[in-house]
Amino acid sequence: MHMKAIVDCNSFYCSCERLFLPHLDKKPVVVLSNNDGCIISRSDEAKAFGVEMAGPYFLAKPLIEKHDVATFSSNYNLYGDLSWRVMETLRMLVGKENVEVYSVDEAFLNLDEFGTGNLEEAGFRIRETVELWTGIKVSVGVAPTKVLSKVANHLAKKNKLATQCVVVLDTKEKIAKALQDTPVGEVWGVGRQYAQKLVEMNAVFTAYDLTKKQKNGHIKT
Ligand SMILES: [Mg+2]
Numbered sequence: 001m002h003m004k005a006i007v008d009c010n011s012f013y014c015s016c017e018r019l020f021l022p023h024l025d026k027k028p029v030v031v032l033s034n035n036d037g038c039i040i041s042r043s044d045e046a047k048a049f050g051v052e053m054a055g056p057y058f059l060a061k062p063l064i065e066k067h068d069v070a071t072f073s074s075n076y077n078l079y080g081d082l083s084w085r086v087m088e089t090l091r092m093l094v095g096k097e098n099v100e101v102y103s104v105d106e107a108f109l110n111l112d113e114f115g116t117g118n119l120e121e122a123g124f125r126i127r128e129t130v131e132l133w134t135g136i137k138v139s140v141g142v143a144p145t146k147v148l149s150k151v152a153n154h155l156a157k158k159n160k161l162a163t164q165c166v167v168v169l170d171t172k173e174k175i176a177k178a179l180q181d182t183p184v185g186e187v188w189g190v191g192r193q194y195a196q197k198l199v200e201m202n203a204v205f206t207a208y209d210l211t212k213k214q215k216n217g218h219i220k221t
Pocket residue numbers: 008009010011012105
């Protein structure tokens with residue numbers, strides 16, 4: 001089985017800001033878009049207080065002040081530099097021909113060289129090395145396809161304590177279970193409105209439901 005991984009930095013812009021202000025570790029942090037209009041990155045602690053992603057700053061301001069959330073204007077030079085360091089680390093780990101940079105804080109890796117036996121170990125080694133060399137925490141999802149690796153990554157992020165930010169889907173059973181645990185709106189390529197429509201149709205709630213419908217030819221994607 002060919003295996004892919006996606007490595008995704010956790011709350012990337014917030015993590016970059018925290019690197020230089022370690023007293024903000026475990027504290028709520030948000031980063032704002034250009035002109036401080038919207039919230040574009042939240043730490044887990046800020047999420048827990050109900051600060052919404054992509055929401056306008058002025059709406060979230062009362063919540064932010066109440067909980068003493070550290071707020072930063074975006075600094076794209078810094079994020080670009082740290083992104084490069086993360087990607088370089090990945091290139092060194094798996095070979096540059098096996099890294100496909102997907103966004104500033106995400107890359108797909110081709111893990112064929114690792115075989116199937118050590119995938120979990122490989123995932124942990126990638127996560128630990130990136131953190132050690134760059135200070136940035138990442139989550140790693142491993143699966144036979146890119147879409148499934150995104151599902152794995154989503155589960156890793158959702159249950160950080162239990163998974164230690166690494167999830168490997170390398171059997172049919174694990175894949176089926178993961179899809180059942182994934183709301184359809186979280187599937188890569190399923191937009192918010194389409195997800196809403198699927199849920200309203202009262203038949204598709206999870207990624208697993210979607211795969212069943214696709215197999216039966218009810219829904220085209
Ligand atoms: Mg990210």
